[in-house]
Amino acid sequence: MKAAMYERYGAPEVVQIRExxxxxxxxxxxxxxxxxxxxxxxxxxxRSLTVPAGFGWIMRLVFGITKxxxxxxxxxxxGVIESVGSNVSNFKVGEHVFAFSDAALGCHAEYKCMAHTxxxxxxxxxxxxxxxxxxxxxxxTALDFLRRAKLQAGxxxxxxxxxxxxxxxVVQLAKHFGANVTAVCSGAxxxxxxxxGADHVIDYTQQDFTNNAQRYDVIVDxxxxxxYARCKDSLTDNGRLLLVLAGLTDMLGASLVSLRSRKKVIxxxxxxxxxxxxxxxxxxxxxxxxxxxxxxxxxxxIVEAHRHVDSGRKRGNLVLTFSHNR
Numbered sequence: 343m344k345a346a347m348y349e350r351y352g353a354p355e356v357v358q359i360r361e362x363x364x365x366x367x368x369x370x371x372x373x374x375x376x377x378x379x380x381x382x383x384x385x386x387x388x389r390s391l392t393v394p395a396g397f398g399w400i401m402r403l404v405f406g407i408t409k410x411x412x413x414x415x416x417x418x419x420x421g422v423i424e425s426v427g428s429n430v431s432n433f434k435v436g437e438h439v440f441a442f443s444d445a446a447l448g449c450h451a452e453y454k455c456m457a458h459t460x461x462x463x464x465x466x467x468x469x470x471x472x473x474x475x476x477x478x479x480x481x482x483t484a485l486d487f488l489r490r491a492k493l494q495a496g497x498x499x500x501x502x503x504x505x506x507x508x509x510x511x512v513v514q515l516a517k518h519f520g521a522n523v524t525a526v527c528s529g530a531x532x533x534x535x536x537x538x539g540a541d542h543v544i545d546y547t548q549q550d551f552t553n554n555a556q557r558y559d560v561i562v563d564x565x566x567x568x569x570y571a572r573c574k575d576s577l578t579d580n581g582r583l584l585l586v587l588a589g590l591t592d593m594l595g596a597s598l599v600s601l602r603s604r605k606k607v608i609x610x611x612x613x614x615x616x617x618x619x620x621x622x623x624x625x626x627x628x629x630x631x632x633x634x635x636x637x638x639x640x641x642x643x644i645v646e647a648h649r650h651v652d653s654g655r656k657r658g659n660l661v662l663t664f665s666h667n668r
Contacts, residue, residue, distance in 0.1 A: 344452050351409070371457055382418070404445070412446070486613050496520060498524070501524070509562075
């Protein structure tokens with residue numbers, strides 16, 4: 343099978359497509375024929391070791407000190423169950439699924455083995471493989487942070503970096519939970535954010551949301567430009583700042599905020615659950631959640647896909663399409 347592999351950290355060009363043996367599922371695994379995947383900001387960060395301040399050594403410990411432990415990137419996929427192990431009873435050959443491998447990666451390949459108890463769910467019937475592949479990363483991140491924030495209907499939510507993969511998911515899910523949502527993005531993405539449900543949109547090139555005299559119950563920072571010191575006065579007395587992306591200092595200081603006020607800073611790793619994938623699938627089938635797709639790129643052009651993600655201009659998701667027996 344073909345797989346996109348990298349043996350050293352660096353620019354997009356370190357990724358090369360190679361022929362490797364097709365994996366065989368163990369007794370508790372399923373083999374998935376991959377028909378779509380994504381290139382996310384996580385792939386960019388793992389590949390290049392471009393991480394917030396203080397996390398460089400942690401990334402190397404997790405993903406490989408001198409070279410990558412896992413040479414195949416990619417955390418999302420959609421495809422068809424090709425075969426199942428002898429102990430698998432919850433999935434059948436031929437079923438259409440989507441899956442999230444999280445930090446285990448390995449989805450940038452034509453076939454992927456995963457534990458049958460892992461983050462795998464049936465594909466929504468009204469979603470293409472491209473759309474289903476883009477459900478997990480942004481969706482599970484948004485759900486986990488909104489859950490930890492204990493978001494309530496009627497609360498005011500501001501999303502900083504609203505046009506990205508996570509941001510577009512937060513906007514839609516916060517609206518689903520009954521919040522009033524303000525999206526912060528560049529002028530080029532204003533109409534996009536309105537189209538997915540944002541009640542208000544702020545063009546950050548024209549206005550600084552911290553100077554608009556508004557206060558929000560929840561501020562979600564997906565891009566690392568709204569630390570507590572900058573936006574504390576934009577939070578209500580019981581406001582919560584969700585740091586999806588933050589440096590080590592900001593994360594370590596999060597607990598100090600609640601000691602000094604009723605405000606909270608919520609940061610740290612995301613917990614992904616298979617129940618979240620099923621919930622996202624239900625919302626997608628009901629037309630209440632739709633991943634935003636910036637572009638679709640053939641798997642063979644994966645280096646170009648990485649370059650686009652590296653540029654920082656990606657809107658929503660970048661989907662990799664696989665042509666084999668699609």
